[in-house]
């Protein structure tokens with residue numbers, strides 16, 4: 001007999017054990033919110049937002065069963081993708097038009113398409129060997145002058161144009177609303193997003209507009225109540241970020 005019994009898994013670092021507990025807690029929050037909203041729990045996907053966090057943290061969550069990761073900063077993202085190309089990578093940050101090619105080449109999804117020119121470039125630069133790039137239109141839901149995104153009244157025309165692009169698969173909408181304190185206020189702004197998507201679904205019945213990317217660590221529950229299909233969680237999975245990001 002050996003002096004101690006080896007477990008089947010390699011021993012995880014203490015930090016990875018913390019991340020694993022965070023992961024279970026976030027999963028439980030999603031499950032609870034789905035139950036409260038009378039939605040099937042598989043209808044909400046978790047995007048783990050790993051910006052500023054090391055690849056070790058990503059690989060730890062991947063071993064816990066997490067498959068989709070969101071990144072905001074291109075150079076940082078490309079380094080991580082090179083080390084874990086088997087994971088599903090989503091770009092969720094601001095996009096400069098001269099940076100679209102590596103995004104088109106290395107990601108499965110882009111949540112932050114905020115103008116037509118970006119969509120056109122992503123379609124033109126998507127390699128033919130890859131499936132169509134899944135994209136969401138970012139909505140400037142609070143109509144903030146400092147924020148990117150389509151104004152709600154511009155969405156119909158934007159969809160009309162984006163649906164013509166051959167190498168993109170338009171799936172829905174994304175928003176980053178201003179912080180609101182109460183659940184009721186959070187739900188009210190997400191409800192507007194839900195209504196914008198419903199209107200587009202009516203206007204473009206042939207498109208597969210089934211996706212709402214909304215809800216972060218502080219407003220996940222409100223987003224699930226209002227139909228979110230991707231919640232984007234950073235802090236509550238990986239811990240606080242040190243700013244400024246690289």
Ligand SMILES: *Cc1c(COP(=O)(O)O)cnc(C)c1O
Pocket residue numbers: 049051072092093176216217218232233234235236
């Ligand atoms: C950083 C970020 C998140 C995650 O936010 P947390 O509050 O840390 O959960 C989600 N979405 C976008 C677009 C982000 O930039």
